[in-house]
Amino acid sequence: MIGRMLVAALLVATWSLPAAAQLTPDAEKALYEAAKAEGSVNWYVAHYSTEIAERYGRAFTEKYPGVKVNVVRATSGVVFQRVVQELRSGPPQADVLASADISHYLELKRRGQLETYRPANSATLIEPMRRIDPDDQYHAVSFGLVVLMRRTDKVKAEDAPKAWTDLHDPRWRNQIALSHPSFSGSVTTWTAALNKAYGWSFFEKLEKNKPQIGRSLLDTNAMLKAGERTVGMALLQAAAQDQDKGEPIAPIYPTDGGVVIAGSMAIVKGAPHPNAAKLFMEYLQGEAFDRLQSQDFFEPMHEGVPSRTGLVLKNTKLLIISPEELLKAAPEVKDKWRDTFGN
Amino acid sequence: MPVLTLNGLGRAFGKVNAVDGVDLRIADGEFVSLLGPSGCGKTTTLRMIAGFIDPTSGTIEVDGKVLSSTKGSLPPEKRGMSMIFQSYAIWPNMTVGQNVAFGLTLRKLPADEIKRRIDNILGVVKMTHLIDRYPAELSGGQQQRVALARAIVVQPSVLLLDEPLSNLDANLREEMRFEIRRLHDEFKITTVYVTHDQAEAMATSDRIAVMNLGKIEQVDDPHTLYTRPRKRFVAGFIGRTNFVSGKRDGGTVRFDGFSVDADRLDGAARSGPELLYSVRPQNLRLSLGAPEGGVIAVAGEVAERTFLGEHWDYVFAVKEGGARLRVSAPAHDVHAAGTKAWLAIDPALMVPID
Amino acid sequence: MSLATSIGEVRTRLANRGVDWTILIWIALAAILIFIVVNPLARLVLSSFEVVDGKGYTIDNYFAAYGRWRYVQALLNTLVMGAGVAVLSALFAVPLAWACARTDMPFKNFIRISVLAAFVTPPYLGAVGWVLLAGPNSGWINRAWVALTGATEPLVNVFSLGGLILIMACNLFFFIFVFVTAALELVSTEMEDAANVLGAGAFRTAFRITLPLVYPAILGGVIVVFLQSLALFGVPALIAIPARYPVVTTQLWQFFESPVRVEVAAAYAIPLLGITISLLGLQRWLLRRKGFVVVTGKGGERRITKLGAWRLPLLGYALFVCALSVLMPMVVLVQAAFSRAWGRGFSFDNLTLSNFQFVLFEHHGARQAVFNSITYAAIAAFFAISLSLCIAYIVNRKLLRFSGVLAFLCMAPFVIPGIVLAIGFYAAYAPPPLALYGTALILILSFTTRALPISYTNSAAGIRSVHPEMEEAVRVLGGGRFTAIRRVVAPLLKRSLVGAWILVFIPTCQELSTAIFLTGPNTRVMSVLMLDFSEEGKLEQLSALGGVLLVITIAIVALGFRIVGRDFMLRRIS
Numbered sequence A: 001m002i003g004r005m006l007v008a009a010l011l012v013a014t015w016s017l018p019a020a021a022q023l024t025p026d027a028e029k030a031l032y033e034a035a036k037a038e039g040s041v042n043w044y045v046a047h048y049s050t051e052i053a054e055r056y057g058r059a060f061t062e063k064y065p066g067v068k069v070n071v072v073r074a075t076s077g078v079v080f081q082r083v084v085q086e087l088r089s090g091p092p093q094a095d096v097l098a099s100a101d102i103s104h105y106l107e108l109k110r111r112g113q114l115e116t117y118r119p120a121n122s123a124t125l126i127e128p129m130r131r132i133d134p135d136d137q138y139h140a141v142s143f144g145l146v147v148l149m150r151r152t153d154k155v156k157a158e159d160a161p162k163a164w165t166d167l168h169d170p171r172w173r174n175q176i177a178l179s180h181p182s183f184s185g186s187v188t189t190w191t192a193a194l195n196k197a198y199g200w201s202f203f204e205k206l207e208k209n210k211p212q213i214g215r216s217l218l219d220t221n222a223m224l225k226a227g228e229r230t231v232g233m234a235l236l237q238a239a240a241q242d243q244d245k246g247e248p249i250a251p252i253y254p255t256d257g258g259v260v261i262a263g264s265m266a267i268v269k270g271a272p273h274p275n276a277a278k279l280f281m282e283y284l285q286g287e288a289f290d291r292l293q294s295q296d297f298f299e300p301m302h303e304g305v306p307s308r309t310g311l312v313l314k315n316t317k318l319l320i321i322s323p324e325e326l327l328k329a330a331p332e333v334k335d336k337w338r339d340t341f342g343n
Numbered sequence B: 001m002p003v004l005t006l007n008g009l010g011r012a013f014g015k016v017n018a019v020d021g022v023d024l025r026i027a028d029g030e031f032v033s034l035l036g037p038s039g040c041g042k043t044t045t046l047r048m049i050a051g052f053i054d055p056t057s058g059t060i061e062v063d064g065k066v067l068s069s070t071k072g073s074l075p076p077e078k079r080g081m082s083m084i085f086q087s088y089a090i091w092p093n094m095t096v097g098q099n100v101a102f103g104l105t106l107r108k109l110p111a112d113e114i115k116r117r118i119d120n121i122l123g124v125v126k127m128t129h130l131i132d133r134y135p136a137e138l139s140g141g142q143q144q145r146v147a148l149a150r151a152i153v154v155q156p157s158v159l160l161l162d163e164p165l166s167n168l169d170a171n172l173r174e175e176m177r178f179e180i181r182r183l184h185d186e187f188k189i190t191t192v193y194v195t196h197d198q199a200e201a202m203a204t205s206d207r208i209a210v211m212n213l214g215k216i217e218q219v220d221d222p223h224t225l226y227t228r229p230r231k232r233f234v235a236g237f238i239g240r241t242n243f244v245s246g247k248r249d250g251g252t253v254r255f256d257g258f259s260v261d262a263d264r265l266d267g268a269a270r271s272g273p274e275l276l277y278s279v280r281p282q283n284l285r286l287s288l289g290a291p292e293g294g295v296i297a298v299a300g301e302v303a304e305r306t307f308l309g310e311h312w313d314y315v316f317a318v319k320e321g322g323a324r325l326r327v328s329a330p331a332h333d334v335h336a337a338g339t340k341a342w343l344a345i346d347p348a349l350m351v352p353i354d
Numbered sequence C: 001m002s003l004a005t006s007i008g009e010v011r012t013r014l015a016n017r018g019v020d021w022t023i024l025i026w027i028a029l030a031a032i033l034i035f036i037v038v039n040p041l042a043r044l045v046l047s048s049f050e051v052v053d054g055k056g057y058t059i060d061n062y063f064a065a066y067g068r069w070r071y072v073q074a075l076l077n078t079l080v081m082g083a084g085v086a087v088l089s090a091l092f093a094v095p096l097a098w099a100c101a102r103t104d105m106p107f108k109n110f111i112r113i114s115v116l117a118a119f120v121t122p123p124y125l126g127a128v129g130w131v132l133l134a135g136p137n138s139g140w141i142n143r144a145w146v147a148l149t150g151a152t153e154p155l156v157n158v159f160s161l162g163g164l165i166l167i168m169a170c171n172l173f174f175f176i177f178v179f180v181t182a183a184l185e186l187v188s189t190e191m192e193d194a195a196n197v198l199g200a201g202a203f204r205t206a207f208r209i210t211l212p213l214v215y216p217a218i219l220g221g222v223i224v225v226f227l228q229s230l231a232l233f234g235v236p237a238l239i240a241i242p243a244r245y246p247v248v249t250t251q252l253w254q255f256f257e258s259p260v261r262v263e264v265a266a267a268y269a270i271p272l273l274g275i276t277i278s279l280l281g282l283q284r285w286l287l288r289r290k291g292f293v294v295v296t297g298k299g300g301e302r303r304i305t306k307l308g309a310w311r312l313p314l315l316g317y318a319l320f321v322c323a324l325s326v327l328m329p330m331v332v333l334v335q336a337a338f339s340r341a342w343g344r345g346f347s348f349d350n351l352t353l354s355n356f357q358f359v360l361f362e363h364h365g366a367r368q369a370v371f372n373s374i375t376y377a378a379i380a381a382f383f384a385i386s387l388s389l390c391i392a393y394i395v396n397r398k399l400l401r402f403s404g405v406l407a408f409l410c411m412a413p414f415v416i417p418g419i420v421l422a423i424g425f426y427a428a429y430a431p432p433p434l435a436l437y438g439t440a441l442i443l444i445l446s447f448t449t450r451a452l453p454i455s456y457t458n459s460a461a462g463i464r465s466v467h468p469e470m471e472e473a474v475r476v477l478g479g480g481r482f483t484a485i486r487r488v489v490a491p492l493l494k495r496s497l498v499g500a501w502i503l504v505f506i507p508t509c510q511e512l513s514t515a516i517f518l519t520g521p522n523t524r525v526m527s528v529l530m531l532d533f534s535e536e537g538k539l540e541q542l543s544a545l546g547g548v549l550l551v552i553t554i555a556i557v558a559l560g561f562r563i564v565g566r567d568f569m570l571r572r573i574s
């Protein structure tokens, strides 16, 4: 299968070491001055929770006093809609868009509504994250993974599903937590990746187990925490964080591969604070931020930053779907989803 | 000199002519009532005088100055009149004193003058002790007095009243009737008073204008109006009456069941041969024997009777022709139904109707 | 003085009086209404015929909107849901209204206050409460059920059509309660006595005489509830998606996702308008012939029906309804608001204030949203009431010709579901030249539009209560119309206007279905934030924020009680 081949290709490829070039102090200073004049940056963000996004925003302001980050947290579908609405109605209010649904960037790019900018810091990233858009219109800022998770007090590690396909086991009837691809970009990616790996029958079988369907990839954690469900899909980072906080939740890395969510961001064309947006983008691709972010169980994007989940990406099976593939597949899988799951 | 003049005043609402060509001249200090059944256009006329409604024909003048015409009207607040409303329209958010003071403060009188006038007028309407009450704490009669005080204290050029007593009970109504007349005698304000109650109009007015279907039927002082009604409507509306119609035949006028010499009857010399007379029940006398002494004697019988306490109300059936006349008789004058009797009619009390 | 000159004088005075300003005012009011009512709607209809992302007109949007069975299915689902909500609301409201208005049932005030509380709680908050109560595996009810009976299947599942209907009915039955209470207070006991004399008992009398007399009120309430339920967005988002029961509002939302198809959304929204208008037509038709004593108002005394042995059963039912609609959801919401994780239950180590700390101090958007909600709602309520008061005044005093048109426009938003209105506003004012998208103004204006019908009914009732002669008495004494308004009308209306303002303020403060489409980064309101929280599964923080909203609302209701007396809310809504 193409998916597997792609994964395999990725696994054998050796990552070329990043070039040393990064944002020079002079360039940084100039950008900071310009950003300070603008005062703030409006960040429409879907792929972090509110607390984390707010915390990252504050960290940025700590490093660059005088540039405030206005966090507008919503799901990918919502942030995208808002940006599109704004762009239709005149100069946008959003500076930086962070949707988990890569097709959103492609759509905006097609309409010529994204700013072209190549962050100097992008050169420091590991290869799969470096310049994911050859035209430099959107940029990777986090390495997310969609995996399985379980309620530790209700499902023992040995009983837990090991692979995505294990979810078809009737044991998990009324026990699975999923999310809706129309409301969550990460879930769209996940749906497209699994559709690519196993075909749509994977979902038809899944439906037989009557999963509960939430509206965002964080909803599933809430369902487990509440005791509503016992296993589910999860953002690795979110599940690991919950585990860390002492919640009865543990991530499970599926043997058939975690789905890579290249958490991306883009600067909206005509953004009200373009320099602040660029500075913010530089910051997000810098190593300092990577260290901060990896503390929250995101996989590091720089070679020298340790992973808190203990995953060694180079040795792990990954399901990757390219932006173009996703753009093509997204409407189709969302549509099929509604046919299969009836909502 | 006539102070208030209505010239061919008319008002149409769509196709309805609520007021239709009213002419009226009201002298300075005169008290005139508009009397008529409900819906005859009294309120509309009054509100045109006040300036709330614009006429669709005719004019309203005060001292020769046109206030209302079809081309436009002076707004009510510029007319220097006063009005007392059916609902009293006492402002519930102000005390008695504030209500009465309102018009004076609008006229920007000095404070001590306002106080003097309020004290005076509240004394006149016997409300001095209630000056700080709110309207909700007053009885209907007291509210009415406040309304009167409020309207009079500004010394209006014309005082307008729209059925001011209709919300009071009967006793109070009678009391207030005299109160209103007393205030008029004291202040001599030109007054237009709207009512559908003839007793009210009689008790208060110098002259009464009887209205029907938007038109004035007759304007006269109360006594003339009662004793010499000129229109069928007026005779029927003011008090009760019998209408008898006759035909002139040479020197006599033939009625149903009796005839009279034409020269003994008022207005019998008029052009047409068809004549109509009104004769009040209390001007007819019932007797068992034939009456004498220059009156017309009519034979017949007592057809129905109703005892009303103060008097008897008989229906007398005339023998020839079968006309039925109502007769009012004192309480001691008892006749059983079916009794053969005579009726005495004084031709001088037969009033010709146009 | 000749007639000609005096007429000339009248004319000049007329100019002073300003015959023209009335025309100007009419034009100004009409312009405002066109801006906030007519144009958004016209744009909605128009854009349903526009080519997506292009120029020209087409009918394709309707094919896109109805060309798929799934979309039609969502519409049918919505109607089923609305009918269910209407019926259940009537079952809740009518017995309670009768019990509170006409019987000697004990604790009537407690029941009344609970009903009010059910209304003051935003529906989406109630939905969260019910998720905590009746989630199939984790809800308190099901956990208790499983623990007590050892059953393997849950007792109730909130993520179902039934759950959807129950949650909506719990909030909306208030309308029927208020309508019916008001009507029952006008039914003379003599009517009931007449039936009693003929040998009918209390219940037979209630069913055969009293209830049929208030049938118009019940019908009116049922229709309002039905329409309101179609237009709710928050509850379907929380319940219908997991329940896999697509409805119109969630479907509309999906037309806004990539690729955004406002035009198709507009086309899809048009039938909601159609349904609303035809229902109101149906209501007219149903009430066309029968004589209903109720509408004639007063007459006869009103006595209380003695329930005898039925007192406690009826109280039991009333408490049951209140428990479903307020008490149970409130208890779990409060628990969640003070919990680290609500699922861990009522234990000491689970107790925390951190959720409140988060929403009040840490989350930078939350304080802003609280502030926004309150200011927008306050301003919108003020706008709506000022506007409708002007119009009610003009209509009632017949100051202008065609003022009926203005009244009609004030009432028209009643037939526009909030989400549809939002799309209309979006289509009309989001694009240049006005480019209002994301501004506070567009939210305030749309809230104003939403609030117009309630404001207008209240203002008109207020104006009607001030006899025109009150003003004429001012004018005849020499005061102009504005003096009359300032010195008499305004003071007399003060109380009822404060009441109306609160009545408008509370639902506006909780508005979601319009706000969700029109809010921008700096104009988020509490309701939208709560929905975002729910997407992240932050039910504890959501409960805390909901608590903040409720505390504010209750403070304002209490203030209202203070200023205008206790039952302003239960009396004056229609």
Ligand SMILES: Nc1ncnc2c1ncn2[C@@H]1O[C@H](COP(=O)(O)OP(=O)(O)O)[C@@H](O)[C@H]1O
Binding pocket: B013, B016, B017, B018, B019, B036, B037, B038, B039, B040, B041, B042, B043, B044, B045
């Ligand atoms: N504003 C109005 N619009 C239409 N018709 C009216 C209006 N005001 C009065 N009318 C009609 O004009 C007639 C006279 O009314 P009105 O002056 O109030 O009578 P009154 O005071 O003598 O009872 C009635 O037939 C009434 O229906």
Ligand SMILES: [Mg+2]
Binding pocket: B039, B042, B043, B044
């Ligand atoms: Mg009248």
